[in-house]
Amino acid sequence: MPHDVLIRLVPGDRRRLLDASPSPDEPWYINDHTLIRDREGRWHVFGIWHPEPADPAHERLFLHASTADLEGAPWTIHDPVIPARTEIGEEHVWAPHVIEHEGRFRMFYCGGRADHADYRIELATSDDLFTWELHPGGSLVTDGFDARDPMVLRDGDRWLLYCTRTSTPQGGFHEVSVRTSEDLVTWSDPLVAYRSTQSGTVGGPTESPFVVPVGEGWLLFVCESGEYDRTLAYYSTDPLRFEDSGQVEVDLEEHCAEIVTDPGDPTRRWITGGGWGRGGLTIRPLAILVDGVPA
Numbered sequence: 001m002p003h004d005v006l007i008r009l010v011p012g013d014r015r016r017l018l019d020a021s022p023s024p025d026e027p028w029y030i031n032d033h034t035l036i037r038d039r040e041g042r043w044h045v046f047g048i049w050h051p052e053p054a055d056p057a058h059e060r061l062f063l064h065a066s067t068a069d070l071e072g073a074p075w076t077i078h079d080p081v082i083p084a085r086t087e088i089g090e091e092h093v094w095a096p097h098v099i100e101h102e103g104r105f106r107m108f109y110c111g112g113r114a115d116h117a118d119y120r121i122e123l124a125t126s127d128d129l130f131t132w133e134l135h136p137g138g139s140l141v142t143d144g145f146d147a148r149d150p151m152v153l154r155d156g157d158r159w160l161l162y163c164t165r166t167s168t169p170q171g172g173f174h175e176v177s178v179r180t181s182e183d184l185v186t187w188s189d190p191l192v193a194y195r196s197t198q199s200g201t202v203g204g205p206t207e208s209p210f211v212v213p214v215g216e217g218w219l220l221f222v223c224e225s226g227e228y229d230r231t232l233a234y235y236s237t238d239p240l241r242f243e244d245s246g247q248v249e250v251d252l253e254e255h256c257a258e259i260v261t262d263p264g265d266p267t268r269r270w271i272t273g274g275g276w277g278r279g280g281l282t283i284r285p286l287a288i289l290v291d292g293v294p295a
Contacts, residue, residue: 005217005291007235009250011271012285018045018075019280020063027052030063030274030281032095032149032208032256035070036105036129037263043067044129045281046096046107047274049080054276059092060084062109064130070260070270070283081132082109082124089113093122095149095208095256098129105129106184108161110148111139116201117169119147121161123185141179141187145171145201149208152184155239159184162193162209162220166201173197174204176222178240194220194234194242205232208256211239212269215290219248223256228275231257259286267294 021028033047049063061080067073084090094110105126112119120139124132141147144165151162159181167173177190196205207223208231218239224230231252234242254273260283262268271286288295 005215005235006289007214007219007248008287008289008292009233009248009252010287010289011250011252012287014273014282014284016279017070017272017281017283018065018067020049020065020075020077021280027279029054029276029278031056031059031276033063033258033272033274033281034097034107035258035260035272036098036100038066038129041068043070044098046081046098047281048094048096052277056094057092057112059094060086062093062096066129078130081130082107084111097151099152099154101154101184103127106152107132108140108150108152110150110163112146112148116145118142119145121147121150121163135185137185140185141190143177143190144175145169147177151210153211153213153239155213158182160211160239161187162211164204164206164209165190166199166204167192167195171199171201173199174206176206176209176220176242191240193240194222197244208258210257210259212259212261212288213239214288214295215293217290218242219288221252221257221259223254229253229255229273229278231255231271231273254282 031048044066064078092112096109123135149164161179174196176194178193179187203225205224210221220242233248235246236242255275260270
């Protein structure tokens with residue numbers, strides 16, 4: 001989708017944010033993750049957490065850690081949360097995304113099963129980010145092959161749920177789907193928010209979708225897994241539709257990137273990254289300029 005505004009992404013210097021390995025001799029990786037600030041201003045991170053080397057089929061719990069700020073304060077590692085429910089056929093849990101709405105925290109995540117067409121987007125809720133209750137109504141949606149990496153965004157009076165999928169449950173074009181909801185539980189049928197020209201099943205160039213409002217438009221960030229540490233960005237004036245013509249030229253060498261916004265200053269942002277063999281999470285400032293103005 002061509003656009004007549006100039007979008008510039010200006011990343012700053014990268015530094016280590018968190019290494020949650022039990023010891024230097026026992027390295028653990030943090031993959032797809034999410035950051036959220038609680039009501040007292042403390043930052044919390046949740047993410048896939050597993051001993052090295054990579055073993056995605058057996059990633060069965062989420063790291064939970066917190067810090068007073070993101071500028072170098074020490075982290076506290078808490079008990080892990082949301083273990084995979086192997087008793088009902090859940091083999092792994094992936095890619096948590098946490099939001100707060102009406103005084104309650106909501107975690108959307110992927111519950112993976114033996115059948116790749118039966119990967120499910122799940123919901124858990126919490127009052128304090130420590131104790132989580134699974135949604136009593138069960139799974140929210142399934143979608144394509146390996147439906148995973150959910151991200152939820154408020155747009156006016158509706159919610160948008162993005163996730164990674166393929167165009168058919170057997171595989172196909174790698175896509176980002178989007179659904180709408182008024183209550184965060186009942187979701188519409190999926191639309192294609194972005195379709196890659198690449199086809200396949202696992203992996204692909206549409207992993208870890210993350211959408212950010214900028215000025216009068218929107219930026220979609222996706223992880224291009226063919227080059228493990230590579231994130232792409234696409235601009236659109238419609239949050240339901242992104243196209244290759246809207247790609248923004250930028251070199252973002254992050255895997256499973258998250259865009260973190262300062263609640264006190266929405267023009268102040270960071271980009272985080274992690275993944276297998278990456279020694280935990282990294283972070284660096286990310287300025288987003290629209291026609292030269294921070295947005």
